[in-house]
Amino acid sequence: MAKAILLTAADCLAHIGNPINEKGMTLWDVPPALEIGVIPKRVYCHQALVGPLAKAFSALIQSGEVQFLKTWDGCFNIRTSKGGSSPSLHSWGLAVDVNAAWNQFGKPPNLRPQFVKCFTDAGFDWGGTWSTPDGMHFQLKQSLFAAGSGAAAEIATLAKDVATHTPNPTLAAALALTDAAVRLLATLDRPSNTIQAATRSIAAAAEQLRAENG
Numbered sequence: 001m002a003k004a005i006l007l008t009a010a011d012c013l014a015h016i017g018n019p020i021n022e023k024g025m026t027l028w029d030v031p032p033a034l035e036i037g038v039i040p041k042r043v044y045c046h047q048a049l050v051g052p053l054a055k056a057f058s059a060l061i062q063s064g065e066v067q068f069l070k071t072w073d074g075c076f077n078i079r080t081s082k083g084g085s086s087p088s089l090h091s092w093g094l095a096v097d098v099n100a101a102w103n104q105f106g107k108p109p110n111l112r113p114q115f116v117k118c119f120t121d122a123g124f125d126w127g128g129t130w131s132t133p134d135g136m137h138f139q140l141k142q143s144l145f146a147a148g149s150g151a152a153a154e155i156a157t158l159a160k161d162v163a164t165h166t167p168n169p170t171l172a173a174a175l176a177l178t179d180a181a182v183r184l185l186a187t188l189d190r191p192s193n194t195i196q197a198a199t200r201s202i203a204a205a206a207e208q209l210r211a212e213n214g
């Protein structure tokens, strides 16, 4: 199996910026159906983590592995990475720690493979496989981050384009923006209410445009 490219602090600095600005962070209100065991009621994390986390929590519950989730040890924390000098992905709310007491940095990890799979299938890389293991640590896959930030950048460019045509944006620009928004949505498995609502209103506006322009 090809070695996965990990998401790095450099990627985050380039696409999100200085973590002190807390750009893209959201207080995710975890749906009641997912509040099982020690799964928290609210998670302050990057918007991009909401979908994968919801998927992981759902998988833990459905598989029964949630009983092995002993402690939730946090997400957002501006600090350097353990055993390194660059910022940790926790600085951007793109990583979570679980069962920390039994999975300390540099020690052999102690998590069931089925448990780990709930996270890795949901879009996380696991620190437990690293040369210096970080068994408690799960972070967003680089591929998901790249897809999301690529689509977001495209939307930003298109939105600027539409704005420069205001008050008469071209139908083509508006529809391109809609298509980009829909693609962005596809990268977020379980988008937050805010994104869902925004996408619905963009889709409704596009429908209206299509209707008005035949």
Ligand SMILES: [Zn+2]
Pocket: 090, 095, 096, 097, 136, 137, 138
């Ligand atoms: Zn961590």
